[in-house]
Amino acid sequence: MADTPNFGFNPKPRFSVNHLTRYLSTTNASQRHAIIREAKFPRKIPVATYGQAKRDIQNFLSKGGTDIASLNASLDRLAAKAVREPDKRDEALRCIKALEAFKELYATKRWSKITFSPNSVDIPHRIGGVLINIRLDAQMYERHDDGSTTTGGVVIFLAQTAEARKQIDVRRRQVASLVLWGLEGYSQMEPLPRLCLSFDVFGQECVRAPDAKDRFRRDVLASCREAAIGWDGIAPPDGYDGPPWL
Incomplete structure (x- = not known):
């Protein structure tokens, strides 16, 4: 979820889904400042757990x-x-x-009409001047009896420790909602909320995108606009070792 590849657009400002959901989860100015700095000046990527x-x-x-x-x-x-x-x-x-x-x-779910993409999928999605990278661990396709196909996506959560699971309920819904929003502008097939899922592996729950979306999208838009305004004023941290072009 933390990957932020260069899509060929202007690289600033941009967030991963992880950055965005963390930004949404706090109203503390210093913490939001730190999240923008982390997104703008990524350090060398450590080996991912799991x-x-x-x-x-x-x-x-x-x-x-x-x-x-x-x-x-x-x-x-x-x-x-x-x-x-x-x-x-x-x-x-x-x-x-x-x-x-x-x-x-x-094993608790039925997948008889579902197929999955062969690779992860990166969806570039601009909100309020910020490029959001929505990375799907797999895109889903559901075949219907009338011959039509609808789509969705899976984001896998592998959060086990108490620290990693802070605000997990909120973040799972937010991520599923972002999957739906991204697919609406990315896929030629209709995305369905019930097919846009957060797989919380250790929580043993598949969380779908809520049908209600307007309030969430207003909050995301406001947060992205705020981050975009503050982006240029953010300086790199001491000892920064990431790419200089950001």
């Missing part, structure tokens, strides 16, 4: 999302890695927990 688990989930979805038992091979591989590579044991065990939790959550 990176292997997320790749395995995306690979499973890209192959149709029908054979949940296929993830057992990934679990076996990670279990062997935990034994064979002591320095990577903790991360392997975390990924095992994530995959097991995903299998349990996925």
